[in-house]
Each structure stands twice: as C-alpha cells, then as structure tokens.
Amino acid sequence: MALIAAAGKAATAAEAVAPPPKLVLFMAIDGFPQEQFVKYYDQLADGGLKLLLDKGAWYGNNHYSHATTYTGVGHATLLSCAHPYKHGVIGNDWIDKQTKKRVYSTEDPRHKYLDEETPDHAGTSPFNIKVTTVGDELIYANGKSKVIAIAGKDRSSIGLAGQFSVAYLHSTTTGRFITSDYYMAAYPEWWTAFYANKPQDKFFGQTWTLSMPDEAYARSVPDNQPWSTNYKGLGVKFPHPIDGGGASDKPGKGYYDATMWTPFGDLLMLDFVKAAIDGENLGRNPSGAPDLLALSWTSHDYVNHLFGPESRQSHDQTVRLDRVFADLFKFIDERVGLDNVLITLSADHGFMNIPEYSSSRRLDAGRIDPEAMINDVNAALSKQYGDGKYVTTWWNPNLYVDYAMLAERKLDKVEVEEAIASFLREYPGVEAVFTRTQLERGQMPATRLAKQVTLAWHQKISGDIVIMNKPNWYLFAKPKGYASTHGSPWAYDTNVPLAMYGPAWIAPGKYGDSETVDLARTVAHILNVRPPNGCEGSVLTEMLR
Ligand SMILES: [Zn+2]
Structure with missing residues (x-):
C-alpha cells in the first residue's frame, strides 16, 4: 500500500516538472541587509523589488553561515554554495604563507586587462577560488549555455563568474566595464560599439539629489552628520557632487570613481547590462539551453560605508536601485518574457550601523x-x-x-x-x-x-x-577609513535577502529560515545540473512548485 502511494506521488511530481528557465538572472546587491529589502516597501515601484516580494518567494531569516562577512568571501559563496573553508576566499586579502606578501583575493599577475593598464593586485582571474559555481556546472552539462557576470567590483564579478564564465568589472581608470585576457582575447563587437560614444561620461556635471520629497525620508537619519565620511569629493550632504572633488573640468578618473559611490553607478551598470543582454542574445540561446546572467550592484555598499544603512542617502539609493530593477525586468520581459526567467536576489553581506550613531542611542559601540x-x-x-x-x-x-x-x-x-x-x-x-x-x-x-x-x-x-x-x-584595516563597515558574525551582517521569482518553478510567499548557500543549490536543482563541487547548501523544496 505504501509502495503504491509513493509511486503515485512520484508520477504526479514528474508531470509537474516545468522545463528549466531560458535565463537565470542571478542578482546580488553589495552590502544589502534583509532589513533594507523590506524597509521602504511603501515607496517601491511596481515591478522592481516588489516583483520578488509580492510575486516571488523570500526568506526573512536567511543568513550567511560564515563569520567573515566581506565582499570577496560572500561573492565566492553566492553561486558556489560553498563555505570559505572550501572555496578558499577567506577575505578580500590575506598574507601568503611562503612569500609573506599580501594577496588580493582575485589577483592573478599572469593576466592583464584588455585595452587598458592593469594596476598592481588588480582582480583578473578566479585563480584563488578553489571550487566551481552553478554557471560552471551549467556549461559542463550542455556546453552551450552562456554565463556572464557583471559587477562594479572585480572580486564580485570574478566570484560570480566562477571558472568557465566571463566576468566584466568596472574600471575607475576609464569608467568602462572591462575584462581580462583570462576571459577573452579581444572584446566582442557589441562591447566596442557600446563604448564608441563614451556613454560613461553622460552624468558628468550632475549632482546626486533626493528623489522624493523631504518628508518621505522621515524614517531615516538626516544627511550632514558629523560621523559621515567625506570621500571622493562627495561631501556629506545633499546635493552630492560627482566630479571627484572638482579636479578636472572634463570626465576623468575622479569622476569615474566618484560615480560608483552614488546611484549613478547603478545607472551606468544598467546601460551596460542591457547592451550585454542584446549583444550576447541572453535568454534566447539557439540551442535552447538556459543562459545565466549574474549581476552584483556595487553602489549600495559604497553608500552604506560612507553614510550607514540608517541614513537618508542609503534610503534614497535603495529606492533608486528599485527603479533600476523595474527598468531591467521590463527590458528582459520585452526580450525573453519574464515567464521564462528565474530571478534571484541576495547580497554578499549586510551592514552595521555607524558606531557613533549606535553610541548616540546608548549602545555599546x-x-x-x-x-x-x-x-x-x-x-x-x-x-x-x-x-x-x-x-x-x-x-x-x-x-x-x-x-x-x-x-x-x-x-x-x-x-x-x-x-x-x-x-x-x-x-x-x-x-x-x-x-x-x-x-x-x-x-x-x-x-x-x-x-x-x-x-x-x-x-x-x-x-x-x-x-x-x-x-x-x-x-577594519583603518579604524576611521569609513563611517560604517561589515565583516562580523552578527545578525546585521549575516541576515541578507534570499528571494526568487519565476512563476513556473517558485511558489510565492514569505518563508522563514534558510542559509545563503541554499540559494545556489536550489538554482542548480531547478536547472537539473550537478551541484557545484564544494556546495553545502540544501534545496529549498518548500518554495518549489
Ligand atoms: Zn560587499
């Protein structure tokens, strides 16, 4: 009797298995604690973060399991579902046991950036990452899938790209999203065409102002605080200039760098992501194989470092990033159809409140x-x-x-x-x-x-x-380098979003406990590919259709 019942259940499950998505849009927001995912819900646009919150599945109590909540570590974990003791990225930097010299997590002196200078310790390959990612296993499985990672930071993009994919990362020298000769010998035509007219210069001369009326920020700490960091010429209050301290009257390194520390950085990446989707025809693979586009949105982390997650700046940056997502999801819907896309959202770590702000609230800080x-x-x-x-x-x-x-x-x-x-x-x-x-x-x-x-x-x-x-x-390295930081084992650093959208595969709703390593394991499960070789995540079966 039990056997018959079990067989009946299996048959039903087999009938219900949907074909895999045509595109996996795997997104991380750098330095985005779970609290910020839901905090400004009433101010979110239709079709941005709300697509995930209202029509997707999300875990309110998702945590990183490792104590070292840094960018390189988190990004090496996100698509590998491996913990640092296996993936080997134990920090953004460490000391080599033999040479006693500093090693940057994604550096590889054997590889250089295409078409521009490669600074010392620049991230150019996954040499130090000891495991595979879901993208690697997807490529192994069918040999046809396109897997591309794009991020502001090299350690973010390279961590998500794994061993076999392509990583594009932002250059503060030229303001372009670039890659190294580890990934390709020369840029594709779409890349050259995209940068022909220097689209990265288009925000020069602008300032970052609030996107909503003053009273909309009542729940956030006002700008112009004594504890904020004045960095990259941005100042500590609105409007924030992005000319890099006014050193030049035309776009240059100061502007390219400062831009990434504001919501303009997300807008620049959005343009590049759209060009990549069209240029590579992502989600419309002629073989029918699923493609994977992994994105890490960097500017949120920078804003939190300078002003804290409690700040008006962070509030405005989040609301603006939500508009970027709504724009991107619409763009993908027009090309691939959102019903064919699996969208996931997480973060590489959360964020602490600025210690002086915490002290002002009588906390030990x-x-x-x-x-x-x-x-x-x-x-x-x-x-x-x-x-x-x-x-x-x-x-x-x-x-x-x-x-x-x-x-x-x-x-x-x-x-x-x-x-x-x-x-x-x-x-x-x-x-x-x-x-x-x-x-x-x-x-x-x-x-x-x-x-x-x-x-x-x-x-x-x-x-x-x-x-x-x-x-x-x-x-952190310098006690006053930034107003705020991350990297601890405390809940504000480990509790990050784990959200998935995809009507064919995901049962919408608010769920409870998960580990960040469960995300990539669940994506591999939906794609019917091997788990990455260091993976320790579990499949989140309760949210699967
Ligand atoms: Zn980070």
Missing part, C-alpha cells in the same frame, strides 16, 4: 584600531617572552604570528598563541579570539559563533589568531 592592537599585543608579549614582533600583520579578521621566530627562540607555539589570545580577549571591543591550534585540533567551543569561525577558516590560507569584534564595534 566603538572602533578597534588593528595597528594599535598589534603594537599592544607585541608590547605585552615582549614583557613575558623578551623583545620581539610576535604578531607581524593584520588582515581582517586574522593576525599572523611569526612562528619561525618562536621556533628560533624555542618558545612553545601553543603557549604563545594562548598568551596572545588571553591578552586580546580583554581588549576593548573584542568579543572572542580563536587560535590556529584550537581550529586545527577542533578544540572549538560548542557555540554558534565558533561554528561560524570554523566555516570561515581555511587551514592553508587563513591567519593564526582570529578576532571577532563585539556587536556595533567597527573592525
């Missing part, structure tokens, strides 16, 4: 200075073990220990690590400290935080002492 921390810990250890630079370097959130010096001096490695950790556990703003020995031997406490750190830590790449800051405490 502050800023940690990593260089001062290194000096303090070395001074303390020098008293105990003799003069020396025991901790050499900092890259978020790792300290690097000079083990060669410990061996020379015949000092016990575990004892010194523990001395460093004990000192730092009492340091202002520090929540928890874990050592290499603890992580290697699995001597971690049975806490959620320790699990988050374990998933984030790669034995061969990560540093030796891992520091977790207290909530609302800022921990």
Whole structure:
C-alpha cells in the first residue's frame, strides 16, 4: 500500500516538472541587509523589488553561515554554495604563507586587462577560488549555455563568474566595464560599439539629489552628520557632487570613481547590462539551453560605508536601485518574457550601523584600531617572552604570528598563541579570539559563533589568531577609513535577502529560515545540473512548485 502511494506521488511530481528557465538572472546587491529589502516597501515601484516580494518567494531569516562577512568571501559563496573553508576566499586579502606578501583575493599577475593598464593586485582571474559555481556546472552539462557576470567590483564579478564564465568589472581608470585576457582575447563587437560614444561620461556635471520629497525620508537619519565620511569629493550632504572633488573640468578618473559611490553607478551598470543582454542574445540561446546572467550592484555598499544603512542617502539609493530593477525586468520581459526567467536576489553581506550613531542611542559601540592592537599585543608579549614582533600583520579578521621566530627562540607555539589570545580577549571591543591550534585540533567551543569561525577558516590560507569584534564595534584595516563597515558574525551582517521569482518553478510567499548557500543549490536543482563541487547548501523544496 505504501509502495503504491509513493509511486503515485512520484508520477504526479514528474508531470509537474516545468522545463528549466531560458535565463537565470542571478542578482546580488553589495552590502544589502534583509532589513533594507523590506524597509521602504511603501515607496517601491511596481515591478522592481516588489516583483520578488509580492510575486516571488523570500526568506526573512536567511543568513550567511560564515563569520567573515566581506565582499570577496560572500561573492565566492553566492553561486558556489560553498563555505570559505572550501572555496578558499577567506577575505578580500590575506598574507601568503611562503612569500609573506599580501594577496588580493582575485589577483592573478599572469593576466592583464584588455585595452587598458592593469594596476598592481588588480582582480583578473578566479585563480584563488578553489571550487566551481552553478554557471560552471551549467556549461559542463550542455556546453552551450552562456554565463556572464557583471559587477562594479572585480572580486564580485570574478566570484560570480566562477571558472568557465566571463566576468566584466568596472574600471575607475576609464569608467568602462572591462575584462581580462583570462576571459577573452579581444572584446566582442557589441562591447566596442557600446563604448564608441563614451556613454560613461553622460552624468558628468550632475549632482546626486533626493528623489522624493523631504518628508518621505522621515524614517531615516538626516544627511550632514558629523560621523559621515567625506570621500571622493562627495561631501556629506545633499546635493552630492560627482566630479571627484572638482579636479578636472572634463570626465576623468575622479569622476569615474566618484560615480560608483552614488546611484549613478547603478545607472551606468544598467546601460551596460542591457547592451550585454542584446549583444550576447541572453535568454534566447539557439540551442535552447538556459543562459545565466549574474549581476552584483556595487553602489549600495559604497553608500552604506560612507553614510550607514540608517541614513537618508542609503534610503534614497535603495529606492533608486528599485527603479533600476523595474527598468531591467521590463527590458528582459520585452526580450525573453519574464515567464521564462528565474530571478534571484541576495547580497554578499549586510551592514552595521555607524558606531557613533549606535553610541548616540546608548549602545555599546566603538572602533578597534588593528595597528594599535598589534603594537599592544607585541608590547605585552615582549614583557613575558623578551623583545620581539610576535604578531607581524593584520588582515581582517586574522593576525599572523611569526612562528619561525618562536621556533628560533624555542618558545612553545601553543603557549604563545594562548598568551596572545588571553591578552586580546580583554581588549576593548573584542568579543572572542580563536587560535590556529584550537581550529586545527577542533578544540572549538560548542557555540554558534565558533561554528561560524570554523566555516570561515581555511587551514592553508587563513591567519593564526582570529578576532571577532563585539556587536556595533567597527573592525577594519583603518579604524576611521569609513563611517560604517561589515565583516562580523552578527545578525546585521549575516541576515541578507534570499528571494526568487519565476512563476513556473517558485511558489510565492514569505518563508522563514534558510542559509545563503541554499540559494545556489536550489538554482542548480531547478536547472537539473550537478551541484557545484564544494556546495553545502540544501534545496529549498518548500518554495518549489
Ligand atoms: Zn560587499
């Protein structure tokens, strides 16, 4: 009886399987916490974020599982469904164990940008990413699918593009979305035609003003705050100029750079994305195979760094980005038909409130200075073990220990690590400290935080002492580089959107708990391709038709 019932259910399910989408539009907003996805709902346009919120499925309690919520890490996770301990992108930067030099997560000196200068440490290939993505598995499965990633940041685009796809990233030198010779030998014709008339110059001379009447921003912190960052010549209040500090009377590096720190950056990317969709004929693959377009919208992260997610600037940027999405979805509908498209939305990390804003609300908040921390810990250890630079370097959130010096001096490695950790556990703003020995031997406490750190830590790449800051405490390379940042294991950094739209595959509604790694696993499931090789996500069956 049970057998018959099971067979009957399977037959019904098989009949209900829809053909895969013609296009997967896989989108991330850089630095976009879940709270901002829903916070301005009443001000959203029809057909933008509301398409996902009203007609799609979304998880209100979706979180990253790793502790290191940085851009490179999140983007390497998004389409691979792998945690950092497998994908190997343990930060935006780290120190190479052999050379003792800085490695940028997507750098590869063997590859250069096409048609323009390649700065030192520029992102040019997925060399440091140790796993495959859904796009890679799609290409492996049929050999016909086109997979393209476009983002403002190289580490975002390259992370999403995986091993076999094409990555376009924004150049602050020329204001164009460019690629490297890892991905192609020469630009396609559509790219050359698109940039022939310098469309990237079209906003020069404009300023960023509010898009709605003043009273529409009542729920956000007003502009012109003492804690905002004055960066790239943008100033701290509306209207924000985008000429890069007025250094030049014609478009140049200052303008190309400043533009990306405002909503104009999203508009520039929208133009390029449309050109790519038409140029590559995405979603209309002659073989019938699904194409995948992965986009990461960078400007939101920059705005949050300078003004905080609580700010009027961030509010306006979100509402403007929603209009960009409505425009893009309409464009795709006209060409591919939205019924044939699977749209997904997530983020690479959330964001903290600006510490001084948190302090003004009587929360325990502050800023940690990593260089001062290194000096303090070395001074303390020098008293105990003799003069020396025991901790050499900092890259978020790792300290690097000079083990060669410990061996020379015949000092016990575990004892010194523990001395460093004990000192730092009492340091202002520090929540928890874990050592290499603890992580290697699995001597971690049975806490959620320790699990988050374990998933984030790669034995061969990560540093030796891992520091977790207290909530609302800022921990980044320069304590006052930005007003606000991200990178912590706290919920404001880990809770990001996980939303999907696609009437043929997705049962609309508001759902509860998920992990960000479940997103790519579910997309692979819908596409009927292998899970990426490092994938640890689950299929979100409850939201599937
Ligand atoms: Zn980011």
